[in-house]
Amino acid sequence: MAYFLLLIGFVLLIKGADLFVDGSSNIARLLRVSPMLIGLTIVALGTSSPEATVSIIAALEGSSEVSLGNVIGSNIFNLTLVVGIAAILYPLKVESETVRKEIPFTLLASIALLVLISDIFLEGVSANFLTRSDGIIFLLFLSIFMYYVIEVGLRNRDNSEKEVSPDVKWPRNILFTVLGIVGIIIGGDMVVSNGTTIAYSLGMSETLVGLTIIAVGTSLPELVTSITAAMKKESEIALGNIVGSNIFNILFVLGASSAITPLPVNNKVFIDITVMIVLTLLLLLFSRTSYKIGKVEGSVLVIIYVVYLAYIIFRN
Template identity: 75%
Template sequence: MAYILLILGFALLIKGADFFVDGSSNIARLLQVPPILIGLTIVAFGTSAPEATVSIIAALEGNADVAVGNVVGSNILNSTLVVGVAAFLYPLKVESEMIRKEIPFTLLAGVALLILMSDIALQGFSGNMITRGDGFIFLLFLSIFMYYVIAIGLRSRKNAANEPTPQNISWGKNLFITILGLAAIIFGGDLVVGNGTKIAYSLGMSETLVGLTVIAIGTSLPELVTSISAALKKESEIALGNIVGSNIFNILFVLGASAAISPLPVNDKVFTDVVLMIVLTVLLFIFSRTNFKVGKREGLALAAAYIIYLVYIIVRN
């Protein structure tokens, strides 16, 4: 039964991503805003839903390692495997605004996380913790980011005021298929994680290995399938916007909300992962600057980086 539900989960993920990308790209046309903004907001927020669910439940249950590790691990996977596979399938065009503002904002969020969790080194405390105050700082950063995105969207609409609204695209239909696609992605992701975990345990895998592989990859499946679907449809702005936006939401919203609910003690091992996350964001920034696209070779390099990281954490744990 677990194998059937696993296959059903993957089917829901793939079809859901198909609907989600089609619906959200049509909404961008109806709103007369660039698809990149939809990728950075609606799509990114939607595909971050599994991380939010896992981390907030973990925070409520007092399991800080899962809450923090889930976000950091997901961001590393997004910046390497998700970008890598999408770019390999179809080179991702990078807007100059993305290089100048959105990717640096992702980097800023990562550096802010590193600083706020370094209580022993910076303040001489007995332990490292993401406090409620830190959580509210993340949520404040998120509100600044959302203000910036909305301002860009309004400016884009003003510039496109004279362009005709698409006649063959309806609001009702596209809102419906976007919500239906998102629901299928979340439900499908839940089926894959739950049943993949059962199968892994039945094959004799340890809890640590299951957490680092099945669950970490499972909660990032929405980003992976959505970005691959967007790349195959040549909607590279949605593909890259989804990844960058999701990484920003994961730190600022998911960790911010989790820490605001319950302060999160930080495991010393996570520092290495956070530093790696920052380094990989810098690497993505460098790749994005080469001819304003992330090509097949860069995609392969990023995917290989994730495989190396996966081997490292399996050996480390």
């Protein structure tokens, strides 16, 4: 029964995120902001909402290791499989602002996470935690990022190239957005409770299930959204979605989760965070080559994820 409910939870998450992205993206277009900004904010927030819901519910229910594992696993999945498959389907165009500002900001957030959980090394205490004060620091970082993207959006608002279709109406898209949020919340609760039950029955640790089953499940909206955007040749939305999602995952998801309750850190996670940082650097390197990520780079990223997945499964 738990497997069936987990599947239903994933369906609700994915469909909810799909409705949320469609509705909120159209609202953003009605406000006449650029595709890259839509990817970085509205779409990124929408596709990150499953991670947020799952991690916050996990924190409230005492399964706090799931919260950290979910975010790190989702970010690694985004940086490898999501970017990789999207780039294989259609080369991803990278804007200079993304190379100079957004990807470095993602790198900064990842390094900040590594520093904030290194309590034993830096303070000599008995255990590593992501504390409430750490969570507040992340939320402050998020406010800086949001100020930046809003400023960019206002500056480029009049330069929006695409005309809004007459069929795009406010009421319909507000309804889609609300229904999407409801689906995400209900689905997130089902994924956490049933995913944790299955993990325990299989002898898996909370950290491993967060890094694998739940991370992949909650990252499916990013995968679907980025692949769809790449196939429609809207690569700015595809890459903006991935970069924005990773920023939201660290700053908002972990910030909110640890502000609710301190998150204990499994020592194995340090390796995963290091992998996440290296992959962010690799994305930055790939992005600087002709300002696009092509099929070769995409294939390399997919292979890296397969190797990483095998490693964490055997590590458990």
